[in-house]
Amino acid sequence: MPDDSMPDDPMPDDPMPDELPDAEGPGGDSDTRRDRTDADPDGAVSPPSSEPGDGETPVRGSVTGWAAWRRLGLMGRPRATRANVIVGLLALALGFAIAAQVRQTDLEGLANLREEELVRILDNVTQENSRLSGEIRELEQTRSQLAAGATSEEARAAAQARLDSIQVLSGTVAATGPGIVLTVTDPERQVSAALLLDTLQELRDAGAEAVEINGVRVVASTYFTDLDDGVTVSGQPIRPPYVIRAIGDPPTMAAAMDIPGGVRESVRRLNADATIDQRDSLDITSLHSPTTPQYARPVPSPTS
Amino acid sequence: MIPAIALIVGLIIGLVLDPSVPVWMQPYLPIAVIAALDAVFGAIRAVLDGIFDDKVFVISFLSNVVVAALIVFIGDQLGVGSQLSTGVVVVLGIRIFSNVASIRRHLFHA
Secondary structure, three states: OOOOOOOOOOOOOOOOOOOOOOOOHHHHOOOOOOOOOOOOHHHHOOOOOOOOOOOOOOOOOOOOHHHHHHHHHHHOOOOOOHHHHHHHHHHHHHHHHHHHHHHHHHHOOHHHOOHHHHHHHHHHHHHHHHHHHHHHHHHHHHHHHHHHHHHHHHHHHHHHHHHHHHHHHHOOOOEEEEEEEEEEEOOOOOOOHHHHHHHHHHHHHOOOOEEEEOOEEEOOOOOEEEEOOEEEEOOEEEOOOEEEEEEOOHHHHHHHHHOOOOHHHHHHHOOOEEEEEEEEEEEEOOOOOOOOOOOOOOOOOOOO | OHHHHHHHHHHHHHHHHOOOOOHHHOOOHHHHHHHHHHHHHHHHHHHHHOOOOHHHHHHHHHHHHHHHHHHHHHHHHHOOHHHHHHHHHHHHHHHHHHHHHHHHHHHHOO
């Protein structure tokens, strides 16, 4: 830039001893510029002679030292030429552009960063990403473990409930709950196995879940046969009075016994009597010993 | 003196107005600025060499800017814009350094 610091020139105008006149090497000869007179630019390097051609106007020829400072100052002085105005405008535009670009660079985010910076940022982001991914994996693993724990708990509860119901149905455990006690007095030994079976069916239809007859647990394989003076339940002879204890909803089962043409009416027709006692709590303690099935085998569950 | 004052005034105007560079100009403005700086340093050197000419400076200034922007533009079209920008900056930087070296010899005898 043209500098108008001519008065405070620190350099004396004596020729410098140039031990290393061309230390910069060919640095000074890359000019393809405005040297239309094609003066040798390196001529300014080797001869340190201050050309005495420093007049009031810019003159031709290379200058050094004090004269060079003076020439710079002279060149920048105001001259009302069109070229000077244009040069000033260009310098103005250059300053404006520099300022704008600097501001722009300050403003911009990633768009103006250099490649290494972008790579570094990307690297950071990637590392952060992988770290967070690991965290996500960890948390998901924990979550799945917890979920598996909850599932196994639920499965165990479900299995326990299933076991309970199956045990109650198969009669291998004692059962307790609300129910009815149906006592059939049969002084004339008229009550048949068929009637007992009908009674059992009515009870089951009314929702009986566990039934015993005279201390014999009634299960799916229970059968009734007639005897001369009674019946057998699953091969075990029983005598009147028949006491049928059933666990279920007491009012429902009692109503089922009382329907017209139902158990009670049929029993009465046989000169017998049936009394129904609804209980809030009833224990069925007789058990059925399950036998290992000889032929039937469970079908393997596809899910297990 | 006039160019220096104009440059400073331009800087001040730019800082005060705080213009936002248009998007289409953003890839070219830095290179254009570097090219213009190269022209300016070349001009200073030409002054010290005694071969300065106003018209030549104006033409070289404008042609430097235009050519630099054009090179970047072509590079962008060819997909090598960033590499070509780097190349232009390197070349202009070398020229600026050599010009400054020459100016320094003129001004400081060293």
